[in-house]
Amino acid sequence: GQQVMQIPQYQHVQEGEDFTTYCNSSTTLSNIQWYKQRPGGHPVFLIQLVKSGEVKKQKRLTFQFGEAKKNSSLHITATQTTDVGTYFCAHLRTSGTYKYIFGTGTRLKVLA
Amino acid sequence: EPEVTQTPSHQVTQMGQEVILRCVPISNHLYFYWYRQILGQKVEFLVSFYNNEISEKSEIFDDQFSVERPDGSNFTLKIRSTKLEDSAMYFCANTLRGRITDTQYFGPGTRLTVL
Numbered sequence: 001g002q003q004v005m006q007i008p009q010y011q012h013v014q015e016g017e018d019f020t021t022y023c024n025s026s027t028t029l030s031n032i033q034w035y036k037q038r039p040g041g042h043p044v045f046l047i048q049l050v051k052s053g054e055v056k057k058q059k060r061l062t063f064q065f066g067e068a069k070k071n072s073s074l075h076i077t078a079t080q081t082t083d084v085g086t087y088f089c090a091h092l093r094t095s096g097t098y099k100y101i102f103g104t105g106t107r108l109k110v111l112a
Numbered sequence: 113e114p115e116v117t118q119t120p121s122h123q124v125t126q127m128g129q130e131v132i133l134r135c136v137p138i139s140n141h142l143y144f145y146w147y148r149q150i151l152g153q154k155v156e157f158l159v160s161f162y163n164n165e166i167s168e169k170s171e172i173f174d175d176q177f178s179v180e181r182p183d184g185s186n187f188t189l190k191i192r193s194t195k196l197e198d199s200a201m202y203f204c205a206n207t208l209r210g211r212i213t214d215t216q217y218f219g220p221g222t223r224l225t226v227l
Contacts, residue, residue: 031212097168
C-alpha cells in the first residue's frame with residue numbers, strides 16, 4: 001500500500017540549532033498535513049499544504065510542499081526545549097473513502 | 113479550542129477478553145477515525161466512519177474489531193477477543209467534513225494493556 005517515509009528517524013540538536021524533517025512519497029500527494037506529538041501526548045494538527053511548491057510559516061516553523069507534490073519538509077529555526085516531540089507528516093487519501101496515512105515520524109530531542 | 117475526549121485513559125485486560133474504548137467527538141463533526149500507536153512507533157490508521165457506516169478500514173481492522181456510534185454522540189471501538197499484540201495507544205479523531213483542508217482533532221488516547 002501507499003507509504004510515506006520520513007527522515008531522519010531521530011534527531012538530537014542543541015537548543016538554538018535548526019532542525020529539518022523530510023517526508024517522502026513514491027506517489028503524488030493531493031495534500032500533506034503535519035502533526036506534533038509531545039512525549040506521552042496525542043498528535044496535534046499543525047498545518048496542511050495542498051498546492052505545489054506551497055510554503056507556509058508558523059513563527060519559527062516553515063512548512064514546504066514540493067513542486068512535484070511527492071515530498072514535504074518541516075523546518076524549525078532556533079529550536080527550543082518546547083519543540084521536543086515527534087513530528088509526523090500525514091496524507092488524507094480521498095479516493096472515494098477517507099483514510100489518513102501517517103509518515104514514520106521524526107523524533108526530535110533538544111538539548112539545553 | 114474544540115476537544116475530543118476518550119475513556120478510559122488506561123485499560124488493563126486479560127488476553128481473550130473484550131474491551132470497549134469510548135470516544136466523544138466534537139459535536140458537529142461528521143467524520144470519525146480510530147488509530148493505533150504501538151509504543152514508540154508511528155500512528156496507524158484503523159478505520160474511518162461516516163454517515164453511520166465504515167468508510168474504510170485497514171488490514172489491521174480484522175473481524176475482532178468493530179465500531180459503532182450507538183447514540184449519536186459516543187463513538188466506540190470494540191475488540192472482541194484481545195491479543196497481546198493489541199497492547200497500544202488507541203486514538204480517536206474527527207474532522208468536520210472529509211475535506212483535505214479540514215483540521216483533524218485527536219483525543220488524548222486510551223492506553224490498552226493486554227496481559
